[in-house]
Amino acid sequence: MSAQAIPRYRQLKELIIGQISSGELQPSDRVPSENELVDATGVSRMTANRALRELNDEGYVERVAGVGTFVADFKAVSHVLEVRNIADEVELRGHVHSSSVLQQKRMSADSNIATALDIEAGADVFHIKLIHLESGIPIQIEDRFVLAEFAPHVLEQDFAVVTPSAYLSSISPLQEAEHIVRAEMPTEKISQHLEMGAQEPCLVVTRRTWAHGRPVSFANLYHPGSRFELSGHYVPPGTEAQVKRRLSGATTND
């Protein structure tokens, strides 16, 4: 009947997740060892082990036998369509990534943006617009709106050097992501920017990302249909490939 007691391994997990979310623990920081948790909280080692093991399975931390447990890097939000940093992707293919910034300014959210970010119309947002190139060939227009309150220093960044995606991840780990993918004919302007052919459609990805429990960024990503495709490969959990994925980092691409 009454509120169930929350299991101790779960309390431990939430404690550590909280410290990661708040920034108290940063990626690659050391997390208390099993024995330290035993001493600090009075649980048995099996209980501490379960907490840390599940955090590892869920991607929050990385464990190395004989060494310790460390906060995971946030390539994370894996699955679905990975939250891909396009710069990393391009370089992974052995090409050179560059980008040119078209727009980087403060503005008031119109109703569309306000709805997407779950804020009041008129609230402060930053608008970033840039073109990403792979070895000099345009492959993506990134048209992004960021909650100003979440990332107050956006205007001081040089997004030709660090992508908005990478910058936002560095501020705070992304917790949640939503993707919508569709095919669309480009506007004249987009077609020109992406150097697209006459009858060429766009692959458009709309992505919203969450941090601190609320949407913080909303982006339309336009890609030339002839030079871009999304891929995803799923293997069931508990497979060899699962381990491989964890070790190799992220990114799909086969």
Place this chain on the structure above:
Amino acid sequence: MSAQAIPRYRQLKELIIGQISSGELQPSDRVPSENELVDATGVSRMTANRALRELNDEGYVERVAGVGTFVADFKAVSHVLEVRNIADEVELRGHVHSSSVLQQKRMSADSNIATALDIEAGADVFHIKLIHLESGIPIQIEDRFVLAEFAPHVLEQDFAVVTPSAYLSSISPLQEAEHIVRAEMPTEKISQHLEMGAQEPCLVVTRRTWAHGRPVSFANLYHPGSRFELSGHYVPPGTEAQVKRRLSGATTND
């Protein structure tokens, strides 16, 4: 001894996964309880518990306290872009799904198909082609090739009633899936079948699925850009939503 001493909980997991894959255990069948595994294999209960708990986390089984452990239904292969049964999707939106079969025949694999299915050119495959409609409006052309050896009774099925996807899942659980998504202008024929506008692009999904460790099916799915989009929402594991997904899965209520 042995190579690297495979942990006992892992041996138990693979034993049970094997029985599920082979069909020895069918969806909703009862899996041995923790105590039965203890008696049968001599492990401690904590070890049996870990095996069954992980199988539950990975979606192979569903556990109900006080009742037992049961083989899960195969809606599974979740994540990435879910292996969607389009009929279920349409009905989930409250609409009526129907489909008309355009093609259903045996043929020899050409080199493209052979490559995709990792077989020799000329090997036996089935070619299935159908149009899926949502409340009478065409939303997908499914152009699929199936390894004949994997599904010998394809020609006897009525795919206007049971979708190929559902039929293939019923033969054997799908283990692995690969998706490629792109934007493309349709051919004249596809445009007509999907009743598309003049300048309307297609959202094309190419999907390969694996069973018994090898690719068994390869499909191109064409959607009208104006009436179809893919969406995916990611929430980190260990969240409320994760639990919700699990609960809403097999059992009817929530």
Place this chain on the structure above:
DNA sequence: TAGTGGTCTAGACCACATA
């Protein structure tokens, strides 16, 4: 009442890293 899963303990042995 007997069986099930959910959790927890206080030990234990091991392979491996680091110093």
Place this chain on the structure above:
DNA sequence: ATGTGGTCTAGACCACTAT
């Protein structure tokens, strides 16, 4: 030599479901 994670055991108590 010490600490770390990886595994395992043989008990235990609990809430729940079924009979």
